[in-house]
Amino acid sequence: MPASPPDxxxxxxxxxxxxxxxxxxxxxxxxxxxxxxxxxxEDAKLAPTLxxxxxxxxxxxxxxxxxxxxxxRITELGGEPFAAMAPFRSAVDLFHAHTAPADWPxxxxxxYVGDGLANDFYREIAAYLDxxxxxxxxxxxxxxxxxxxxxxxxxxxxAADHRLGGRLALWGRRLxxxxxxQAQRVAAERDALTALLAGGVDRPGLDLAAIGRMFTRxxxxxxxxxxxxxxxx
Amino acid sequence: MPASPPDxxxxxxxxxxxxxxxxxxxxxxxxxxxxxxxxxxEDAKLAPTLxxxxxxxxxxxxxxxxxxxxxxRITELGGEPFAAMAPFRSAVDLFHAHTAPADWPxxxxxxYVGDGLANDFYREIAAYLDxxxxxxxxxxxxxxxxxxxxxxxxxxxxAADHRLGGRLALWGRRLxxxxxxQAQRVAAERDALTALLAGGVDRPGLDLAAIGRMFTRxxxxxxxxxxxxxxxx
Numbered sequence: 001m002p003a004s005p006p007d008x009x010x011x012x013x014x015x016x017x018x019x020x021x022x023x024x025x026x027x028x029x030x031x032x033x034x035x036x037x038x039x040x041x042e043d044a045k046l047a048p049t050l051x052x053x054x055x056x057x058x059x060x061x062x063x064x065x066x067x068x069x070x071x072x073r074i075t076e077l078g079g080e081p082f083a084a085m086a087p088f089r090s091a092v093d094l095f096h097a098h099t100a101p102a103d104w105p106x107x108x109x110x111x112y113v114g115d116g117l118a119n120d121f122y123r124e125i126a127a128y129l130d131x132x133x134x135x136x137x138x139x140x141x142x143x144x145x146x147x148x149x150x151x152x153x154x155x156x157x158x159a160a161d162h163r164l165g166g167r168l169a170l171w172g173r174r175l176x177x178x179x180x181x182q183a184q185r186v187a188a189e190r191d192a193l194t195a196l197l198a199g200g201v202d203r204p205g206l207d208l209a210a211i212g213r214m215f216t217r218x219x220x221x222x223x224x225x226x227x228x229x230x231x232x233x
Numbered sequence: 234m235p236a237s238p239p240d241x242x243x244x245x246x247x248x249x250x251x252x253x254x255x256x257x258x259x260x261x262x263x264x265x266x267x268x269x270x271x272x273x274x275e276d277a278k279l280a281p282t283l284x285x286x287x288x289x290x291x292x293x294x295x296x297x298x299x300x301x302x303x304x305x306r307i308t309e310l311g312g313e314p315f316a317a318m319a320p321f322r323s324a325v326d327l328f329h330a331h332t333a334p335a336d337w338p339x340x341x342x343x344x345y346v347g348d349g350l351a352n353d354f355y356r357e358i359a360a361y362l363d364x365x366x367x368x369x370x371x372x373x374x375x376x377x378x379x380x381x382x383x384x385x386x387x388x389x390x391x392a393a394d395h396r397l398g399g400r401l402a403l404w405g406r407r408l409x410x411x412x413x414x415q416a417q418r419v420a421a422e423r424d425a426l427t428a429l430l431a432g433g434v435d436r437p438g439l440d441l442a443a444i445g446r447m448f449t450r451x452x453x454x455x456x457x458x459x460x461x462x463x464x465x466x
Contacts, residue, residue: 034283037290041274050267050322051315054300057270061294067287082284089283 012130013077021196022133023074027084028092028186028193029122029140030070034085035092036115037064043107052104055149059111066140073136087190091182098178105157109168109229112150114175116225117218121183124214128197128204147228154229169232176222176233245363246310254429255366256307260317261325261419261426262355262373263303267318268325269348270297276340285337288382292344299373306369320423324415331411338390338397339404342462345383347408349458350451354416357447361430361437380461387462402465409455409466 013019040060047053071081099114101107119141126137158165187194199205206214226233246252273293280286304314332347334340352374359370391398420427432438439447459466 031283034287034290037294038274038277041271041290041293044271049315050264050318054267054297057267057274057297060274061270061297064287064290064294082282085283 021192023079023084024193026070028088030067031085031088033063033067046104091185095182108150108154120221172226254425256312256317257426259303261321263300264318264321266296266299279337324419328415341383341387353454405459
């Protein structure tokens with residue numbers, strides 16, 4: 001049932017640039033979830049047992065399940081979901097092309113650390129959005145259910161092969177580096193999206209000092225996740 | 234909360250061979266769903282558009298979502314789910330190895346026709362089981378939601394390339410042939426599973442004439458599905 005914009009869209013959307021930026025944000029998250037599905041389904045092939053394979057496959061399906069609400073919301077805001085994702089495909093695809101896991105432990109660390117980093121970033125941004133969009137973004141990046149499985153398996157793998165810890169620590173740094181590289185590329189190309197962080201009507205914004213503090217928090221949480229896996233960061 | 238068998242398990246399970254056969258059946262269905270997930274996720278790579286890819290990925294996740302209840306039930310019946318799947322891996326894997334789609338239309342036909350055939354077969358068997366198992370099997374093979382998407386896409390592809398119809402008709406026959414070959418292999422190797430069809434305490438069975446009629450129904454439904462796709466069978 002289509003409703004007229006004033007009834008169901010918050011005041012922030014009176015600003016067309018805000019609407020455009022929110023569509024961008026939802027689209028890049030949705031495309032990220034689609035590719036996360038693809039990569040996790042692919043990495044599941046590396047699993048040493050059928051049970052491990054099914055666990056990673058379940059993480060893949062959890063990612064894909066979040067795409068539907070994002071698509072619906074983009075449509076409600078007047079966007080075409082797959083057209084809206086198009087500008088982000090190259091950056092997200094490059095991230096995955098540059099971080100294809102060589103083996104099962106690398107796949108697990110990527111699933112945990114890469115996903116966690118992206119989710120933290122989107123949660124940080126969500127704080128500056130209208131409440132509906134914020135709730136949608138936060139629920140779209142909730143992957144808490146996966147943590148215990150990955151932590152246990154990575155710790156087991158390191159216990160069985162002590163040299164693995166050094167390699168996986170390097171791998172975690174590479175994931176962080178590639179994520180920053182591609183995020184920066186997106187920020188440089190999508191003015192609407194970066195303007196989002198500057199605030200607007202009824203919304204607080206981020207100054208440079210606040211952006212610096214945000215990156216500090218992201219780095220700290222990355223280090224915490226690496227430590228949970230038993231890895232230096 | 235573990236309950237003693239007499240309280241929560243129907244009378245049919247007083248027969249240990251029946252319990253073993255039901256575990257076999259649930260395990261082969263579960264392993265079939267796991268591999269269907271893997272194959273659909275793999276075949277999604279052949280999709281011509283991102284939207285098509287997401288549609289096939291959603292079919293993959295629907296398959297994997299059905300594995301959980303089957304695993305739970307195998308555990309309730311005293312089985313170990315992944316050990317129970319082990320005897321069926323080779324037959325199911327061979328089916329997929331022999332029916333790897335060469336392109337997107339072959340992938341769609343396999344998703345629709347191969348899946349439909351397996352589901353019809355399990356539904357036929359389910360009619361001879363205790364009600365709880367029957368309900369679980371029937372809900373585990375329900376994929377009605379996928380039909381419209383596949384039918385539309387295959388018909389579009391045939392309309393765009395008339396030679397494709399002949400190739401896909403052959404492909405459908407090959408899927409049927411491979412499914413029968415591997416089903417026969419499983420039947421030959423798993424006595425408990427085939428004995429299931431012979432009936433038991435409180436359960437009617439199938440005689441040879443009834444098995445013949447079952448195969449006639451399966452063949453007819455296969456032909457109906459091919460016709461829905463616009464293909465000869």
